[in-house]
Amino acid sequence: MxxxxxxxxxxxxxxxxxxxxxxxxxxxxxxxxxxxxxxxxxxxxxxxxxxxxxxxxxxxxxxxxxxxxxxxxxxxxxxxxxxxxxxxxxxxxxxxxxxxxxxxxxxxxxxxxxxxxxxxxRMVWLTPSMDGLFMGAASERRRFFDRLVLAIDSGHSARVSALDRSLRSRNRLLEDVRNADSHWLDAIERETAELAIAVAAQRGQTALKLAAMLDARGATSAFPSAKLMLDGWMENALTSEPATAVEDRYRAILRDSRGRDAAAGRTLDGPHLTDLEVIYAPKAMPARDASTGEQKALLIGLVLAHAQLVAETTSITxxxxxxxxxxxxxxxxxxxxxxxxxxxxxxxxxxxxxxxxxxxxxxxxxxxxxxxxxxxxxx
Incomplete structure (x- = not known):
């Protein structure tokens, strides 16, 4: 190593x-x-x-x-x-x-x-702006977790960006859903589903490994242990179902939701809405309910566990x-x-x-x- x-x-x-x-x-x-x-x-x-x-x-x-x-x-x-x-x-x-x-x-x-x-x-970082992570928006926690994934898989950021571009393309096509070309929509939704599966799969694998690392560290670390999970149906489904089945299901969801998504002006289902849930293990409560000091210590413990995971996964400390x-x-x-x-x-x-x-x-x-x-x- x-x-x-x-x-x-x-x-x-x-x-x-x-x-x-x-x-x-x-x-x-x-x-x-x-x-x-x-x-x-x-x-x-x-x-x-x-x-x-x-x-x-x-x-x-x-x-x-x-x-x-x-x-x-x-x-x-x-x-x-x-x-x-x-x-x-x-x-x-x-x-x-x-x-x-x-x-x-x-x-x-x-x-x-x-x-x-x-x-x-590879690198991992922790900044004061992350201190409010557990109290902030889901988008901030999702971005934080994607950064953790990126330290393990250097191609993850490119896939997340490609998924965002694909979703924006679909949203533009849906601006006039009645006159939208169904063949173009089928094609962009196929691309969107493929990218969504790739992003969700890497997130799900990282979450499982990081949760195990946190469990292993819990009893020996001076920093509090945590339970970690992703609040996203696709990431969780991929742990027990074939990727092809989950991809087909998401493509059907996109097709059936065209009218709803057109009215909303955005895609209302998918891994771009996934949240990160963290439980403060010593008190068995959501991290957002912990004190400021407890949240800081929890973040440090999370980053230390992640650094260990990066080292074990990539052979690069x-x-x-x-x-x-x-x-x-x-x-x-x-x-x-x-x-x-x-x-x-x-x-x-x-x-x-x-x-x-x-x-x-x-x-x-x-x-x-x-x-x-x-x-x-x-x-």
């Missing part, structure tokens, strides 16, 4: 960094500095070395330094699953009305997309990006977190405003001061 590690990170015109770099051999990398210094920006830059829009879901243009020419770049030297490699991504300066496209390179050679980075490293993760933990829980992270064997990048919050992390950690767009090792 390989633990992916970044040994050098270089940022060019990324957010508040006009140009910055750091070199590290540490398994636990800590970025400390005042609010607004750019600590989260650094983690966000790393997160672009995976498919998708990074941990803030920003547009490509939004992360460019406002004093630059509109371009930006992130480059890393890593020790990954395939050995030493250089991974880079970014955009070129905008040119007229052309569409902005993210460029991705491995060892300075172009690759088709960021999905290719998955052969070298993932990179962990933990933004402000210790801010609201008591000293005992902080020490327990550092111990669990050490046992995981992953390289972990953490941020915090208070250096004292990392006093128990141990001498092997690499601690860097972040301020005014610069990153420097702490003396």
């Amino acid at each position: 390989t633990a992916a590690r970044i040994t050098r990170l270089t940022l060019t015109h990324f957010r508040n960094y006009r140009g910055a770099s750091l070199t590290t051999t540490a398994d636990q990398v800590v970025l400390v500095g005042p609010n607004g210094a750019g600590k989260t920006n650094c983690l966000e830059a790393i997160s672009f070395l995976s498919p998708g829009r990074g941990l803030r879901r920003a547009t490509l243009e939004d992360v460019a330094n406002h004093e630059g020419d509109g371009s930006w770049a992130v480059s890393t030297e890593i020790e990954g699953a395939l050995g030493l490699a250089t991974l880079g991504t970014g955009i070129e300066p905008p040119r007229g009305d052309t569409t902005t496209t993210r460029r991705c390179r491995i060892d300075r050679e172009p690759v088709g997309s960021a999905a290719a980075f998955g052969d070298h490293l 993932p990179l962990l990006l933990l933004d402000e993760v210790v801010a609201h933990l008591d000293p005992g829980r902080r020490e327990a977190l550092f111990t669990e992270l050490g046992k995981l064997g992953a390289q972990v990048w953490m941020t915090g405003a208070d250096p004292m919050a990392f006093a128990e992390i141990g001498p092997a950690a690499g601690i860097f001061d972040v301020e005014n767009g610069q990153i420097r090792p702490r003396g």
